[in-house]
Amino acid sequence: MSSKTSRFKLLFIGLAVVCVALLLAETLIVKVQTTYVRKEPKFYSPPVATLSAGESVTQISSQAGWFKVRTSKGVEGWIHSQAVQTGKFAVAAMDKSLKTSATADEVALAGKGFNKQVEDEYKSRNRGMSFGEVDRMLRIKVTPDELRRFLMDGKLAEFGGAR
Amino acid sequence: MRNPKTRFVIVLGGLVFLATLFMTCQTIKENIGALTGGKVSTSDVETVEKTSKALRRSFAEITEEEEYYIGRAVSALILSQYPVYKNDALTKYVNRVGNAVVIHSDRPETYAGYHFLILDTEEVNALATPSGFIFVTKGLVKRCQDEEMLSCILAHEVGHVSAKHGLQSIKKSRLIDAFRIIGAEAAKRYTPERLSQLTDIFENTLGDIAEKLIERGYDRKYEYEADTLSVKTSARTGYNANGLLDFLGTMVDDTSTESDKGWFKTHPSAKDRIGRVQKEISAVQTMPLKNDARTKRFQNSMKALK
Numbered sequence: 001m002s003s004k005t006s007r008f009k010l011l012f013i014g015l016a017v018v019c020v021a022l023l024l025a026e027t028l029i030v031k032v033q034t035t036y037v038r039k040e041p042k043f044y045s046p047p048v049a050t051l052s053a054g055e056s057v058t059q060i061s062s063q064a065g066w067f068k069v070r071t072s073k074g075v076e077g078w079i080h081s082q083a084v085q086t087g088k089f090a091v092a093a094m095d096k097s098l099k100t101s102a103t104a105d106e107v108a109l110a111g112k113g114f115n116k117q118v119e120d121e122y123k124s125r126n127r128g129m130s131f132g133e134v135d136r137m138l139r140i141k142v143t144p145d146e147l148r149r150f151l152m153d154g155k156l157a158e159f160g161g162a163r
Numbered sequence: 164m165r166n167p168k169t170r171f172v173i174v175l176g177g178l179v180f181l182a183t184l185f186m187t188c189q190t191i192k193e194n195i196g197a198l199t200g201g202k203v204s205t206s207d208v209e210t211v212e213k214t215s216k217a218l219r220r221s222f223a224e225i226t227e228e229e230e231y232y233i234g235r236a237v238s239a240l241i242l243s244q245y246p247v248y249k250n251d252a253l254t255k256y257v258n259r260v261g262n263a264v265v266i267h268s269d270r271p272e273t274y275a276g277y278h279f280l281i282l283d284t285e286e287v288n289a290l291a292t293p294s295g296f297i298f299v300t301k302g303l304v305k306r307c308q309d310e311e312m313l314s315c316i317l318a319h320e321v322g323h324v325s326a327k328h329g330l331q332s333i334k335k336s337r338l339i340d341a342f343r344i345i346g347a348e349a350a351k352r353y354t355p356e357r358l359s360q361l362t363d364i365f366e367n368t369l370g371d372i373a374e375k376l377i378e379r380g381y382d383r384k385y386e387y388e389a390d391t392l393s394v395k396t397s398a399r400t401g402y403n404a405n406g407l408l409d410f411l412g413t414m415v416d417d418t419s420t421e422s423d424k425g426w427f428k429t430h431p432s433a434k435d436r437i438g439r440v441q442k443e444i445s446a447v448q449t450m451p452l453k454n455d456a457r458t459k460r461f462q463n464s465m466k467a468l469k
Contacts, residue, residue: 031274080272116232117352131235133242133280137280138275140258154263
């Protein structure tokens, strides 16, 4: 009786550990238009993958505002916490069709609210607005490498000397 | 110490709880399908799931994507009033300084990132619209004497974005109306009637923000908060935050033709801000020193400025 109970207990504890581990491996969903997965948890670290809104990654660990993640293609790197929304559980996201339902409002509301359709209607009512200039402004980019060199040359952030 | 039977029940109970949690999402999805007799598509099922969420209530619940569309439209409004100063090298430089500050701010990620543009006017002004569209005038850039001054101004504007001061200018009743329409609409695209209603609200929302940004200025408490954030962010980036004091110093007792426009009109008096900024600066434990390499590249970038 006692050895049978022990075996049952071991089996249940083992199953519980597996379940908890699966639930803790959290899925993160990108909530910004595009972002990088970076080699190190720094904005000027080289990108190892590019992600778009709605794509999901698996969290491996976290550190001061950054998540270490694995992409669906198996690439590992760091993503900033503000670029993603935490999903419910990895197990739910294993079913691809559940991707949206496994998230909270930010991702579920993607494409709703004030969106392109509303902007187009607003544009048709206000033809003098300079959306072309806004689109040109959005094309101005500073690459991570450019930013790293700029910080380094200017002795800024971690490259700083005298304080 | 519990007896083996009690422990067995606890372990079993835990497992049942975990299994229930795991099954919940799938069950909800299947039930929606069952309720509709399987006559709706997967995307419709997902839409029902989305709209079943509780109505949003405040500016804090505006999504990143919605904030982006608001920011785009307010920026289009600004750019219809001011021409862009066409100087690629200087624009690039301002974007580098700006992004150096952004990555050390409280909000380094927005929907489409931060972008900086120079407006071709002698007016002294800097404007930030939601989601990270930041404008500085040629008149303001000319007043800067080194990279520290420019970085502190940009950090002040990044502070407005990071603390969502633009979104906080939207009348609450307007947001409630918008959220009601958005929550009630199950389809992916709006019907003409709903679209018209929502666009009316969108236009008024832009009006709320533009009025504060261009005409009346933000509440004083927001300007002071942006100054506080500027000092912290600049110092974190490695800039000497006295750059903000230096800039404000150029605005005290200004008698130029621009002194009744832009920043002069929409911001609290420079004298008033200087006292507060000095206190913030004295609270910074280790203030970075100015650096010749930075001043040199600032001067090089400014050479073409006319």
